[in-house]
Structures are given as structure tokens and as C-alpha cells.
Amino acid sequence: MAYLSDEKISFGIVIVGGGPAGMAAAVAAYDAGERDILILERDNALGGILRQCIHNGFGLHRFGEELTGPEYAYKYERMVEERGIAYMLDTMVIGIDKERNLTAVNRDRGIFTIKCGAIILAMGCRERPRGALNIAGTRPAGIYTAGTAQKYVNMKGYMPGREVVILGSGDIGLIMARRMTLEGASVKAVCELMPYSGGLARNIEQCLNDFDIPLYLSTTVVEIHGKERVEAVTVAEVDERRRPKLETARTIPCDTLLLSCGLIPENELTKDAGIPLDAITNGAVVNGDRETDVEGIFACGNVLHVHDLVDYVSEEAVIAGTSAVRYIRGESGRDADIALKTDGRVRYTVPQRITSLKDTVVYFRVADVYKDAYLVVKRGEEVLYKRKKQKLAPGEMETVKLTEEMLKGDGGELRLSIEMA
Amino acid sequence: MKERILTCIICPRGCTLRVTLDEAGVPTSVEGNACPRGKTYAETECTAPMRTVTSTVRCTDGSVIPVKTDRAIPKRLVFDCMKEINLLRVSPECAVGDILIEHILGTDASLVVTGKKP
Ligand SMILES: Cc1cc2nc3c(=O)[nH]c(=O)nc-3n(C[C@H](O)[C@H](O)[C@H](O)COP(=O)(O)OP(=O)(O)OC[C@H]3O[C@@H](n4cnc5c(N)ncnc54)[C@H](O)[C@@H]3O)c2cc1C
Numbered sequence: 001m002a003y004l005s006d007e008k009i010s011f012g013i014v015i016v017g018g019g020p021a022g023m024a025a026a027v028a029a030y031d032a033g034e035r036d037i038l039i040l041e042r043d044n045a046l047g048g049i050l051r052q053c054i055h056n057g058f059g060l061h062r063f064g065e066e067l068t069g070p071e072y073a074y075k076y077e078r079m080v081e082e083r084g085i086a087y088m089l090d091t092m093v094i095g096i097d098k099e100r101n102l103t104a105v106n107r108d109r110g111i112f113t114i115k116c117g118a119i120i121l122a123m124g125c126r127e128r129p130r131g132a133l134n135i136a137g138t139r140p141a142g143i144y145t146a147g148t149a150q151k152y153v154n155m156k157g158y159m160p161g162r163e164v165v166i167l168g169s170g171d172i173g174l175i176m177a178r179r180m181t182l183e184g185a186s187v188k189a190v191c192e193l194m195p196y197s198g199g200l201a202r203n204i205e206q207c208l209n210d211f212d213i214p215l216y217l218s219t220t221v222v223e224i225h226g227k228e229r230v231e232a233v234t235v236a237e238v239d240e241r242r243r244p245k246l247e248t249a250r251t252i253p254c255d256t257l258l259l260s261c262g263l264i265p266e267n268e269l270t271k272d273a274g275i276p277l278d279a280i281t282n283g284a285v286v287n288g289d290r291e292t293d294v295e296g297i298f299a300c301g302n303v304l305h306v307h308d309l310v311d312y313v314s315e316e317a318v319i320a321g322t323s324a325v326r327y328i329r330g331e332s333g334r335d336a337d338i339a340l341k342t343d344g345r346v347r348y349t350v351p352q353r354i355t356s357l358k359d360t361v362v363y364f365r366v367a368d369v370y371k372d373a374y375l376v377v378k379r380g381e382e383v384l385y386k387r388k389k390q391k392l393a394p395g396e397m398e399t400v401k402l403t404e405e406m407l408k409g410d411g412g413e414l415r416l417s418i419e420m421a
Numbered sequence: 422m423k424e425r426i427l428t429c430i431i432c433p434r435g436c437t438l439r440v441t442l443d444e445a446g447v448p449t450s451v452e453g454n455a456c457p458r459g460k461t462y463a464e465t466e467c468t469a470p471m472r473t474v475t476s477t478v479r480c481t482d483g484s485v486i487p488v489k490t491d492r493a494i495p496k497r498l499v500f501d502c503m504k505e506i507n508l509l510r511v512s513p514e515c516a517v518g519d520i521l522i523e524h525i526l527g528t529d530a531s532l533v534v535t536g537k538k539p
């Protein structure tokens with residue numbers, strides 16, 4: 001790693017977070033010609049959440065081979081090292097402002113401020129805590145988010161329990177069902193409130209079906225039992241409006257309840273800086289360059305919106321990294337301001353607006369499961385793009401490419417929608 | 422003739438595969454795969470299913486490091502493989518890519534280190 005003088009208080013590009021997004025953004029900025037780059041990471045190593053995702057399935061898009069989370073992170077760590085990009089570990093960023101002054105704290109320097117040419121936010125996301133879930137009953141030990149359990153098992157080598165019920169069928173919950181089974185635990189059930197799973201079909205197959213772990217859809221945990229430690233949970237089916245049907249309630253003995261109820265981008269810094277957030281993604285509103293509404297501040301990865309595949313995180317980070325370089329060189333070139341709107345079926349898009357007339361890949365998620373539907377891009381009544389999709393599901397992020405041709409038009413807003421056949 | 426519906430686990434797309442099997446249970450046709458790897462998957466899955474194992478190994482200092490089998494092993498050996506893994510004690514200095522066990526359980530897979538000690 002490059003030598004960092006204590007006196008250096010300004011950098012061209014400063015990246016907050018050394019996970020896959022932060023590392024890929026740094027590497028892309030370097031490869032675009034910028035040398036004055038600094039990554040700030042609060043943990044004791046680069047790699048982010050991938051360090052605890054020891055299962056495989058990463059990197060097929062990006063590297064054409066199947067890697068585990070730590071291997072994927074290691075590849076990027078090597079790229080950072082090979083380029084001599086500077087980073088500081090055990091360093092927590094505690095504030096940024098609109099003039100791109102950044103405040104951080106670590107043991108060696110105490111609290112210090114850095115003047116940044118551009119800032120890239122790459123703080124990732126965290127799991128929805130259980131307080132938000134309103135389950136009746138006691139609050140004994142033995143309740144963890146799936147990610148916390150993942151950290152215990154995979155990084156500390158400690159099993160949080162032996163008889164497990166999982167609430168929520170997000171990928172982390174599914175992966176943990178398999179992981180704990182392999183380590184000798186008995187996973188009694190995975191309960192999902194919605195009528196469909198939040199995780200990838202492949203994970204249902206290889207993490208649940210392989211081990212005959214039942215998945216109960218439209219089912220939730222209505223009560224937790226136990227004084228000191230979880231002793232059982234009561235589960236019940238829910239109606240169309242997601243209210244428990246108490247006549248279906250039954251009790252499952254267990255000593256551990258894992259919650260896998262979704263992720264939220266970690267945006268305290270962003271909010272404090274007064275950067276506008278999107279109410280649906282919980283991440284910043286950005287343009288095609290992944291630049292927020294505050295000039296020179298970019299965002300990428302899970303801090304912007306929750307990705308299901310780290311490969312897409314890296315892809316987005318490349319956009320943010322190269323755009324930041326163009327920004328500090330004064331080459332951003334804004335020649336448009338086109339809003340991207342959605343119907344109710346498309347829940348959100350990233351970016352939310354387009355400020356430059358060039359091919360732009362738009363990521364989006366749908367609100368429900370749609371079969372044999374059309375993905376349509378319109379300006380007013382004019383159809384610019386229409387494509388049939390066999391299946392669209394909320395658990396899977398989709399993309400559509402808006403070409404320069406489509407963007408040009410009369411500059412009016414574009415609408416992305418799902419139309420049924 | 423029998424039919425089996427599978428979910429391909431080779432990539433995140435997770436195609437639904439419709440496999441036709443003959444009397445002996447050998448696949449005769451596969452539909453629904455978006456790429457050729459899906460066909461291969463369906464064929465092995467119906468005859469001799471294979472899985473890659475990922476886990477952690479205990480180090481002599483009590484910490485754990487992540488490991489994987491560098492290729493898939495027969496699915497029926499997965500729990501035996503876990504037993505082998507849990508018997509190991511390795512140095513915390515292991516590097517990414519180090520081979521810990523060659524030909525694990527007589528397969529052509531090796532157990533390799535995938536990450537550094539946390
Ligand atoms: C528990 C869990 C399991 C997951 N499992 C998978 C999976 O199996 N497969 C998959 O593809 N995706 C998985 N994901 C999604 C995964 O997070 C992304 O694929 C990818 O890791 C996101 O990269 P990132 O760099 O955006 O975020 P992260 O990997 O979360 O990295 C963010 C980094 O920023 C640092 N940071 C945050 N705030 C600050 C601050 N104020 N100052 C300094 N540093 C800061 C953090 O310490 C962290 O290192 C999982 C997510 C979670 C939470």
C-alpha cells in the first residue's frame with residue numbers, strides 16, 4: 001500500500017467503505033488515470049460483508065468463474081494492492097458535507113478532516129433489525145438476524161443454536177439454513193410472510209430442498225416463547241392482507257430464531273449531509289453517472305440500493321469510479337435532464353434521472369411476480385422499447401438499456417412500466 | 422417415460438428445467454435451460470448429483486478460515502466431507518489457495534483455503 005503522510009489532508013477521490021463496491025470504484029478510478037485515491041474502511045480488513053459469505057456463487061458474470069465471497073473480495077483486494085491504492089483500515093467516517101469535506105476517526109490520528117475532490121459512498125447495507133418486526137411474546141436469548149448468525153458461524157466459529165426456525169426467505173436466510181444444517185443443527189422450517197420467496201430459486205433448491213427443509217409461504221411467526229432462551233415459536237398462515245389466521249397457529253419447538261427480513265442501505269452519513277434519498281430504495285437519488293443530487297458526491301453498491309449479486313455491485317462501482325474521475329477533471333458534461341418514472345408494477349429504478357445523452361443501463365425491481373408480461377419504455381404515448389419477459393419477480397433485479405437514441409427524443413420524461421399480455 | 426422438474430443451480434438465473442427420463446431413469450431430453458450448462462446439470466442431477474461444499478476449518482489458535490472443495494463432489498458424500506473438514510486443525514498462517522486435503526474422500530476434488538483468517 002502507498003505510504004500515507006500524516007500531513008496529507010486532501011485527496012482527489014475518497015471512497016467511504018472498502019467492500020466490493022468501494023474497491024471496484026477505486027480500481028476503476030485508478031484505471032481511468034486518477035492516482036490520488038484513498039479508501040476509508042471502518043473494519044480491520046478490506047472486503048466488506050463478503051468476508052462472511054463463505055459460500056460460492058459469486059463472480060460468474062464478472063470473472064466467468066464461480067467464486068466464494070472471500071475469494072471474490074480477495075481478487076479485488078489484490079487489484080487494490082497491485083495498483084498501490086492507499087487505504088486506511090479501522091477508520092470510521094463520521095461526517096461529510098456538501099463542500100466535500102470529510103471527517104473520520106481512527107486510533108492513530110484521532111478525529112481528522114480531509115478535503116476531497118470527489119467522494120464515493122460505498123457503505124453497503126445492514127439487515128433490518130428485529131425491533132421493526134413486531135412479534136408478540138417474550139424477548140429471550142436465541143434471536144439473531146441471519147447475517148449476525150452468519151458472522152458468528154463463519155468468522156468466529158461459534159454456533160448460535162441447534163434447533164432453528166428461520167423467518168423470512170431472503171437469500172441470507174436460505175444460505176444460513178444450509179450452513180447450520182451442515183454444521184449439525186436441525187432447521188425446522190423457513191417461514192415467509194409473502195406468497196413467494198424473497199430468495200433466488202437456486203438457493204431454495206440447494207439450501208432447502210437438498211436437506212428437506214420445509215418452506216412455508218404466506219406464513220409468519222406470531223409469538224416467541226421462552227424466558228431465558230427461545231424454547232419455541234408459534235407460526236400461523238396469513239390471509240391476503242397478511243393478517244395471521246389464528247386458527248392455523250401451531251407451535252414449533254426450537255432454541256433459535258433467525259430473522260432474514262431484508263436489508264436496508266446504510267445511509268446515516270448521506271442523510272446528515274443533506275443528500276436527498278429515494279423513499280423506496282432508501283438510497284440516494286442518482287443520475288446515470290451514479291452522482292447524487294449533491295455535485296461531486298457519488299454512490300454505488302448496496303448503499304445505493306440492495307443488489308442480490310455482487311457482480312452487479314462491481315459493475316455499478318465502475319460507473320461511479322470512472323464518473324468521479326471525469327467530474328474532478330471537469331468533463332462530466334450534463335446535456336440532459338430526463339426524469340425516469342415508473343408505474344406501480346416497477347417499484348423503483350436506479351438511476352432515477354438521466355443527465356447525459358449516452359447509453360445508460362437502468363436497474364429496476366418489480367413489485368410482484370408477473371408472468372408473460374411486457375417490459376415497456378414510453379415517452380408520453382410513444383413506445384420506445386417493448387420486450388416480453390417470461391417471469392419477473394421482486395427477488396430478482398432486472399436491467400434495461402436506454403440507448404442514446406431513446407434518450408434524445410424531445411427530452412420529456414420516460415416511463416418504465418410492466419404491461420400484462 | 423417419466424418427467425422431472427428441476428431448478429438449475431449452476432447460475433443465479435435458476436432456470437426451471439423439464440427433464441424427460443426413460444424407464445431406467447436416464448434423461449432423454451431437457452427443456453427450459455437458457456444455456457447448455459443447464460442440460461449437463463439436469464443430466465448429472467438425475468443420475469449422480471454433485472455439490473460443491475463450502476465451510477470453515479478450525480485453526481490451531483482457535484480462529485476459523487473459510488474453505489471449499491475446488492470442484493463438486495457426489496452429493497451423498499457432503500456430510501462425510503463435513504466430518505473430514507471438522508477433524509482438521511490447520512495453521513492460522515494458511516494462504517488463499519493452499520490445498521489442505523487432496524482427493525478428499527477419494528474424489529478428484531481438493532479442499533482449498535478461500536480466505537484469510539478474519
Ligand atoms: C449479511 C449479508 C449477506 C449477504 N450475502 C450475499 C450473498 O451471499 N451473495 C451476494 O451476492 N450478496 C450478498 N449480500 C449482499 C452483499 O452485501 C453485496 O453483494 C456486496 O457485498 C455489497 O457490496 P458493498 O461494497 O456495497 O457493501 P459491503 O460489502 O457491505 O461493504 C461496505 C463496507 O463499508 C464499510 N463502511 C460502512 N460505513 C462506513 C463508515 N462510516 N466508515 C468507513 N467504512 C464504512 C463497511 O465496514 C463495509 O466494509 C449480503 C449482504 C449482507 C448484509
Ligand code: SF4
Nearest residue numbers: 429432435436456459
Ligand atoms: S440453464 Fe444456464 S442460464 Fe439457466 S440457470 Fe442453468 S446455467 Fe444458468
